[in-house]
Amino acid sequence: MGSRSSGLWLIYALGGGWGHLTRAAALARVARGPVRILTNSPYAGEVRARLPDLDIVAVNPELPVARAREEAVRQVRASNAACLIVDTFPRGLGGELASLLPALGAVRVLIHRDLNPEYVRGKALDEFVRSSFDVVIRPGPAEAAPLAGLPRVRTTAPWLIRSAQELPSREAARRLLGVEERQCVLVSAAGNRDEQEWYGSIARALIAGLEGVGVRCVAPARPPGCPGEAWLCCWPAMDLLPGVDVVVGGAGYNTVNECAACGVPLVARAWPRKYDRQALRAGQAEACVTSPDEAVVAVRTCLGRPGRSETRRDFSNGVQEAVEILESV
Amino acid sequence: MTPSDWTCPRRIGFLFPHPCGRTSPIGCPECQNGQIEDPYAQRTDREGYDNYGDYDSADWPGAAGAAGAPLDFTEADGENLVKPEEEFEGDLTAS
Numbered sequence: 001m002g003s004r005s006s007g008l009w010l011i012y013a014l015g016g017g018w019g020h021l022t023r024a025a026a027l028a029r030v031a032r033g034p035v036r037i038l039t040n041s042p043y044a045g046e047v048r049a050r051l052p053d054l055d056i057v058a059v060n061p062e063l064p065v066a067r068a069r070e071e072a073v074r075q076v077r078a079s080n081a082a083c084l085i086v087d088t089f090p091r092g093l094g095g096e097l098a099s100l101l102p103a104l105g106a107v108r109v110l111i112h113r114d115l116n117p118e119y120v121r122g123k124a125l126d127e128f129v130r131s132s133f134d135v136v137i138r139p140g141p142a143e144a145a146p147l148a149g150l151p152r153v154r155t156t157a158p159w160l161i162r163s164a165q166e167l168p169s170r171e172a173a174r175r176l177l178g179v180e181e182r183q184c185v186l187v188s189a190a191g192n193r194d195e196q197e198w199y200g201s202i203a204r205a206l207i208a209g210l211e212g213v214g215v216r217c218v219a220p221a222r223p224p225g226c227p228g229e230a231w232l233c234c235w236p237a238m239d240l241l242p243g244v245d246v247v248v249g250g251a252g253y254n255t256v257n258e259c260a261a262c263g264v265p266l267v268a269r270a271w272p273r274k275y276d277r278q279a280l281r282a283g284q285a286e287a288c289v290t291s292p293d294e295a296v297v298a299v300r301t302c303l304g305r306p307g308r309s310e311t312r313r314d315f316s317n318g319v320q321e322a323v324e325i326l327e328s329v
Numbered sequence: 330m331t332p333s334d335w336t337c338p339r340r341i342g343f344l345f346p347h348p349c350g351r352t353s354p355i356g357c358p359e360c361q362n363g364q365i366e367d368p369y370a371q372r373t374d375r376e377g378y379d380n381y382g383d384y385d386s387a388d389w390p391g392a393a394g395a396a397g398a399p400l401d402f403t404e405a406d407g408e409n410l411v412k413p414e415e416e417f418e419g420d421l422t423a424s
Contacts, residue, residue, distance in 0.1 A: 014421065015423070015424040016421075016422040016423055016424045017424050019424055020424060040421060040422075061421075061422065063421075064332045064333070064334055065334050065419060065420075065421055066333075066334050068421050069421075088424075091418065092418075093418070093421050093423070094418050094419070094421055095417075095418035116417075119417045122417060123417065123418075252424075273423070273424060274417070274420065274423040274424075275417075275423060275424060276424060
């Protein structure tokens with residue numbers, strides 16, 4: 001007899017940017033049964049193009065809030081999922097799951113990425129999660145987790161879009177990057193639209209300040225000010241890390257955990273977010289900066305250290321463990 | 330046309346910045362029909378008024394400043410005196 005979670009897993013991954021969708025894709029691609037991802041990320045098309053086997057339902061990110069909430073609820077109901085996996089937002093990003101979850105017949109699992117404690121208090125999330133979820137999975141022991149004290153919380157290694165054995169060689173990654181210089185700095189411009197200019201100025205400052213070092217900037221669209229020859233579009237950017245000596249990026253979940261897993265120094269800028277405390281996560285980075293000048297100094301320090309060791313390939317990918325937890329519920 | 334569930338995300342206020350919260354920019358004296366991106370930052374009418382009087386702490390025995398700390402509030406203190414009204418679950422592009 002199968003477990004209660006046998007059947008379709010629906011991952012509720014609404015949320016801006018790449019983070020929620022990438023984490024959901026990381027889980028979906030290793031699951032052994034049918035999985036559907038519900039997202040409103042503007043990057044759903046890019047992920048679908050790279051992973052065409054994934055079942056991705058994209059809610060139009062331009063929908064007014066009320067209609068997006070209705071659409072999310074409609075999709076959850078229509079999926080008839082055996083297991084609903086809610087990424088980050090226990091009540092749904094717009095609060096639309098709050099009345100639906102308590103009576104839902106499916107197994108309910110919360111993926112507990114960091115949350116603003118003010119939000120946790122304001123919406124009494126500890127009590128809501130206690131009564132509305134069967135399991136809480138914390139994706140990484142270093143991830144801040146204001147609900148970690150609740151019962152039924154399981155902690156895994158960070159969830160990554162690539163496992164160690166899937167990473168390309170350094171040579172193959174350098175070909176993707178198109179670098180010939182001995183050392184390479186990657187600017188990971190994964191943030192919001194109004195943050196892209198900062199990344200463009202970082203790329204410019206690095207090119208001007210680091211002679212003989214390859215500089216690349218990965219972003220879905222060329223950030224303003226970024227020289228065209230330095231820009232590339234690549235998802236997942238983790239495929240580039242074996243060819244990189246230093247990353248400059250934000251302190252989002254994926255950037256920080258991918259760099260930490262591969263042993264690539266991260267020079268991070270902690271951006272303000274409504275729900276996510278990037279400043280806490282940036283504590284895992286090699287250096288925290290705010291200005292392009294600071295970034296150049298920090299990158300130069302990282303590059304000046306004797307011989308960067310090969311990309312680490314001994315890390316665990318928490319999605320394997322998560323699948324086992326989900327299958328056992 | 331303004332969507333029916335739109336609320337203005339701008340900050341307004343003379344001394345203490347706070348969320349605007351209007352449901353339409355039409356006729357708004359703060360952003361002038363949406364023309365001013367940050368009405369609080371662009372307020373210039375705080376300047377040119379110099380008759381604030383003398384609030385020397387010596388005139389206010391028992392007040393915090395009497396122990397030696399100055400009572401010189403600045404505009405920047407306004408930011409700290411107002412608890413930002415963080416609105417959750419209203420922005421589906423947030424993360």
